[in-house]
Amino acid sequence: MRYEGKIYRPPPEAGAYILQCTVGCSYNKCTYCSMYKDVRYRVRTIEELKEDIQMAKKAYGAGVNKVFLSDGDAISLPTDTLLEILSELYGAFPELTHVSTYAGPQSTLSKTLEELTQLRKAGLTMTYxxxxxxxxxxxxxxxxxxxxxxxxxxxxxxxxxxxxxxxxxxxxxxxxxxxxxxxxxxxxxxxxxxxxxxxxxxxxxxxxxxxxxxxxxxxxxxxxxxxxxxxxxxxxxxxxxxxxxxxxxxxxxxxxxxxxxxxxxxxxxxxxxxxxxxxxxxxxxxxxxxxxx
Ligand code: SF4
Structure with missing residues (x-):
């Protein structure tokens, strides 16, 4: 698995396979936040992510049932990209039942209700x-x-x-x-x-x-x-x-x-x-x- 910078996840996501979709947070301005200060924000390419998923499949087997999409605001990715990631994950891990991510308010507002519903139907089950x-x-x-x-x-x-x-x-x-x-x-x-x-x-x-x-x-x-x-x-x-x-x-x-x-x-x-x-x-x-x- 390949990770850049320090990885954070919510406590309930303990045990989840963490797929780093972005490095850092797209917003990164909250005055109380100490996360992602050591990295420069970038979105990882879909090719990198597909390679990571295959690496995880080899390392953990097909039995992964829980995935967390990091870093700080993966909902900011274009909806098509998120749909492709979800399809790749559910294809690689037949026992997968839970995919979650942090959701920044601005990134969430940039999506229509229809897009969010599409993501739910494709298997995004929880957001923080x-x-x-x-x-x-x-x-x-x-x-x-x-x-x-x-x-x-x-x-x-x-x-x-x-x-x-x-x-x-x-x-x-x-x-x-x-x-x-x-x-x-x-x-x-x-x-x-x-x-x-x-x-x-x-x-x-x-x-x-x-x-x-x-x-x-x-x-x-x-x-x-x-x-x-x-x-x-x-x-x-x-x-x-x-x-x-x-x-x-x-x-x-x-x-x-x-x-x-x-x-x-x-x-x-x-x-x-x-x-x-x-x-x-x-x-x-x-x-x-x-x-x-
Ligand atoms: S949106 Fe979250 S990760 Fe980004 S700066 Fe604010 S608190 Fe930190």
Whole structure:
């Protein structure tokens, strides 16, 4: 297998064969992002990708059942190219049932609903959309490149196409005080309207070398303390209204790993947060709330 630069994939894609369709991210401007800084963006040719697939077939056999298309925004490839890749993958791996990719909001919006539906029919089963926030102010500040309305349209089109949508949001990205509360409420409202299959929650941890880290060092971005993180998580959960929504908050950045259906774990997580906020006992933080998935 041939890979260029550091390869990232979402945690649920552990065990997937990773096909590197692009090197880097076509956008690469989000202020909090530390990924793909060591490579120059380029799209790999279909010939290279077909060779890679044959190499993977030789290395892993035909039993591959899960593939992740990297790097940061493979949905940005022309639809015809993605269809050719999917056809090649399903031809090489008869047991394949899952092909997923990251989907940047702008790249997703550049495709029509018909194109996304075509991709679903050809076997693109899941996409990961970095929603980050439902607040226009926050999306502008972190240079996400789209408004909340455009983010909603991108996510909704994925849902309508039948591709399973994993929406990822970042607790703490709005900053402290009232900004934190507004970020949480507007994010919950956006998710309620988008109706993803799964909500992935991460906590904002500015990485050295990023614009956000520089802003934090200068005092222009205020990082939440652990109790403010829990408070914001509580506000987010209280404002989510989708009974069938699954939440996966087991990312390493989170203080309290959670996983399960909103209606199943939500009340317990909220009362546990209340307990933490009342007693301010650091030992309580870190306890996991894992329900059925
Ligand atoms: S779209 Fe994703 S990979 Fe690209 S810069 Fe933003 S967060 Fe990073």
């Amino acid at each position: 959309l970095g929603v980050e926030s439902g607040s226009d102010r926050v999306l502008t500040e972190v240079r996400k490149g789209v408004s909340a309305k455009e983010m909603l349209e991108a996510g909704s089109n994925i849902v309508k196409s039948g591709i399973k949508l994993v929406a990822m949001v970042m607790v703490g990205l709005g900053g402290r005080g009232e900004r934190s509360r507004i970020h949480a409420i507007e994010t919950a409202e956006l998710i309620n309207r988008m109706k993803p299959y799964l909500l992935g929650t991460l906590t904002t941890v500015p990485m050295p070398g990023t614009v956000l880290h520089r802003q934090m060092s200068k005092g222009d971005f205020k990082l939440l303390d652990p109790y403010e993180v829990l408070e914001e998580m509580k506000v987010l959960l209280e404002h989510l209204t989708l009974p069938d929504l699954y939440i996966d908050g087991r990312h390493a950045s989170n203080l309290m790993p959670i996983k399960g259906r909103l209606t199943e774990i939500g009340p317990d997580v909220i009362s546990a947060i209340d307990k933490h906020l009342k007693h301010r006992d650091n030992n309580l933080i870190g306890q996991a709330y894992i329900g059925q998935f």
